[in-house]
Amino acid sequence: MNIDKCVWCGSNELIEVAKRKDTLSVNKCNICGLYFLKDVPADFEKYYSGKEYFRGDDVSDIGYAEVYDLISPLFIYWQSVLLNNIVQNYEYPNTLEIGCATGNLLEVMKEKNIKGITKGIDISKYASEVAQKKGLNVDNITIEDFFDEKKYDIIFSSETMEHVLDLKAYLGGIKRNLSLNGSFIFYIPSIKDVLVEKLGNNYGQFQMNMEHLLFFTKKFLEVEFKKFFECDIFIHEYDRGDDSCIVGIVSRDSSKVAKTNKILAYLNKESVDEEMSKSLSKQELYDMAIIASKFYNSTLAKNVLNKLENGINLNEKLFLKGIICYQKGELYEAKKAFLKSLENEFLTNVDLKLLYAVEKDIAKYLENKNAEAEERIIEKENQIIDLRSEISKLHDSRIVRVSFLLNRLFNSVLRRKNHNGND
Numbered sequence: 361m362n363i364d365k366c367v368w369c370g371s372n373e374l375i376e377v378a379k380r381k382d383t384l385s386v387n388k389c390n391i392c393g394l395y396f397l398k399d400v401p402a403d404f405e406k407y408y409s410g411k412e413y414f415r416g417d418d419v420s421d422i423g424y425a426e427v428y429d430l431i432s433p434l435f436i437y438w439q440s441v442l443l444n445n446i447v448q449n450y451e452y453p454n455t456l457e458i459g460c461a462t463g464n465l466l467e468v469m470k471e472k473n474i475k476g477i478t479k480g481i482d483i484s485k486y487a488s489e490v491a492q493k494k495g496l497n498v499d500n501i502t503i504e505d506f507f508d509e510k511k512y513d514i515i516f517s518s519e520t521m522e523h524v525l526d527l528k529a530y531l532g533g534i535k536r537n538l539s540l541n542g543s544f545i546f547y548i549p550s551i552k553d554v555l556v557e558k559l560g561n562n563y564g565q566f567q568m569n570m571e572h573l574l575f576f577t578k579k580f581l582e583v584e585f586k587k588f589f590e591c592d593i594f595i596h597e598y599d600r601g602d603d604s605c606i607v608g609i610v611s612r613d614s615s616k617v618a619k620t621n622k623i624l625a626y627l628n629k630e631s632v633d634e635e636m637s638k639s640l641s642k643q644e645l646y647d648m649a650i651i652a653s654k655f656y657n658s659t660l661a662k663n664v665l666n667k668l669e670n671g672i673n674l675n676e677k678l679f680l681k682g683i684i685c686y687q688k689g690e691l692y693e694a695k696k697a698f699l700k701s702l703e704n705e706f707l708t709n710v711d712l713k714l715l716y717a718v719e720k721d722i723a724k725y726l727e728n729k730n731a732e733a734e735e736r737i738i739e740k741e742n743q744i745i746d747l748r749s750e751i752s753k754l755h756d757s758r759i760v761r762v763s764f765l766l767n768r769l770f771n772s773v774l775r776r777k778n779h780n781g782n783d
């Protein structure tokens with residue numbers, strides 16, 4: 361499918377700025393400033409329909425290189441912190457996640473949002489069915505086709521907008537489903553005009569995810585989204601060179617997102633200054649640290665942790681430490697912190713022993729296909745599954761910590777199965 365007009369404003373004043381490694385070109389619209397693929401494979405939606413997108417472990421640069429369900433609870437925890445910060449300003453908040461995949465974020469959100477509806481939609485039949493099996497309110501539909509009598513106060517989308525081609529239809533679906541004082545919150549990769557000019561084909565965003573169709577600058581969002589939604593727009597860009605990203609909020613009532621905007625505006629800082637500690641509560645500072653660790657700002661996260669030394673309990677501290685380590689890729693340290701924070705809280709000694717034992721056996725098995733170790737793993741597999749179902753009964757951050765540990769086990773179990781070629 362050749363695209364010869366801007367998919368947003370219809371202009372034909374286009375310039376080719378880069379060629380990707382899949383030989384597709386990227387165009388920029390000279391009028392509105394949107395970047396998009398010049399040629400789009402006609403069947404691009406097929407990427408998302410199958411199980412492979414969420415469970416694949418190949419290296420094709422399409423989909424999730426790691427098994428989505430296994431990394432996700434911790435990966436998306438910052439999102440639940442961000443959204444809960446807004447959710448609490450509504451009395452009966454209805455929330456909708458676009459592209460909810462297998463529902464890991466919804467699981468955490470549902471716990472906090474007792475009075476309102478927590479709903480998700482996803483283009484993938486496979487992923488929606490997994491989410492439905494978890495008891496979540498999820499439809500297999502896209503936002504373009506989603507009509508509901510209810511309106512949603514919070515519509516959230518993480519890394520979906522860059523996958524669509526018809527941006528007007530996508531945003532139209534959001535506009536139609538947003539309540540009178542609702543907010544649309546999105547997280548996307550962003551690009552910078554100056555860097556595109558400088559780097560061309562070598563721009564990281566153009567060469568990393570081959571299923572991305574649109575590329576956004578901060579300016580495009582600020583100007584065009586304001587025109588489209590006719591309400592306040594807040595764009596927070598986290599500058600990581602050619603791997604930058606944006607958290608944006610479109611709000612019909614900016615009082616509902618004022619505190620959240622404050623937190624997001626601080627995320628590029630390194631230390632906790634006086635103004636910050638004056639204007640944010642301890643809880644908000646704690647939330648900020650968790651979100652900051654997502655944006656690789658572990659300096660800020662650590663400084664908040666020091667600042668809060670006397671204000672939070674030991675478990676919260678250990679949890680935050682675990683998050684910081686996890687986001688930095690220090691998985692062993694993260695695990696240590698999570699285990700410590702869980703010791704007296706949820707997992708009994710027996711549970712902990714089970715986790716350790718299975719992990720040891722899996723390592724043994726992967727090393728030398730030890731048959732006895734495998735037998736012990738198979739024996740314990742059901743116990744792990746039972747433990748996992750307990751997660752759904754837990755509350756907020758504990759879900760994440762326990763998931764983290766159990767998911768590591770699942771990951772290993774899966775690797776073992778793939779090893780045997782029977783999955």
Ligand SMILES: [Zn+2]
Pocket residue numbers: 366367368369370371389390391392393394
């Ligand atoms: Zn345009």
